[in-house]
Amino acid sequence: MRESKTTTILNQLKKDINEGVYSPNEKLIENDLANRFETSRNTIRNVLSLLEKDNLVSIVPHKGAKVTALNTKDIINLLEVRAELEGYVFQKVTPLLSDDEIKKMSEIYKQMVENIEENNLQNHSGLNQSFHEVVYSKCDNTVAIGIIRDLKNQLSKYNFKTILIPGRKEATLIEHKNLLEAVKSRDGALASQRAKEHIFSVRDTLLDYNDYLNH
Known part of the structure; x- marks a missing residue:
């Protein structure tokens, strides 16, 4: 069964974060990600919410998302x-x-x-x-x-x-x-x-x- 666009993007971003393509504390810009994956900002928001549940991303209202960093x-x-x-x-x-x-x-x-x-x-x-x-x-x-x-x-x-x-x-x-x-x-x-x-x-x-x- 073919995976959905959301799942494909989610898996790729997980891989990128885990392999250091995006560094801890780096901002994840919705527009940039939408352009990269040729999809809507709404899809990207859904993906970022799923990444937040996995503790890979932190989302701050009105400020956007960034890669979670650990103290x-x-x-x-x-x-x-x-x-x-x-x-x-x-x-x-x-x-x-x-x-x-x-x-x-x-x-x-x-x-x-x-x-x-x-x-x-x-x-x-x-x-x-x-x-x-x-x-x-x-x-x-x-x-x-x-x-x-x-x-x-x-x-x-x-x-x-x-x-x-x-x-x-x-x-x-x-x-x-x-x-x-x-x-x-x-x-x-x-x-x-x-x-x-x-x-x-x-x-x-x-x-x-x-x-x-x-x-």
């Missing part, structure tokens, strides 16, 4: 909640993973290494997502997974900039390697610890470079 407190809150939930999910799911699922995680990790070695950072965020999704898809607590995905969605626009920070691409490989080793050993407690360490490392990076990430 330091927001980042701490989002990532500390995510760390606890990731720890819970990895502890719950790790002992249940099949050999094929662990093999899939290993293959994704190998691709992450290859991409970073080749400095092909554009694909890193997607591979990172796929690595964690293997575990999420095995978890029967859909409430926890829904919250994690919402938290990740709010931070997604920072992902590409984060991997560009000096030392971050090397750190993320070490963190995922440690997490994968815990998963391979089927040690839920260790996987939980490693998952939390990974998210807290992301938190610390975002805090250290918060000014850079919001420009």
Whole structure:
């Protein structure tokens, strides 16, 4: 079934925001977007309202829309909640993973290494997502997974900039390697610890470079 014009524009703008085409705090001008997508301003308003529901855009009456930016407190809150939930999910799911699922995680990790070695950072965020999704898809607590995905969605626009920070691409490989080793050993407690360490490392990076990430 062919998707609607609104859905097409919505998905493209989500992609653009998440990949940094539009920066945090950047204004989204209705006329410019209407011209870009060859559609009406009313359609653009509907799309912007949907983006606001996803916390990707902030709309101020009489002033228009801009890409949502997170302050330091927001980042701490989002990532500390995510760390606890990731720890819970990895502890719950790790002992249940099949050999094929662990093999899939290993293959994704190998691709992450290859991409970073080749400095092909554009694909890193997607591979990172796929690595964690293997575990999420095995978890029967859909409430926890829904919250994690919402938290990740709010931070997604920072992902590409984060991997560009000096030392971050090397750190993320070490963190995922440690997490994968815990998963391979089927040690839920260790996987939980490693998952939390990974998210807290992301938190610390975002805090250290918060000014850079919001420009």
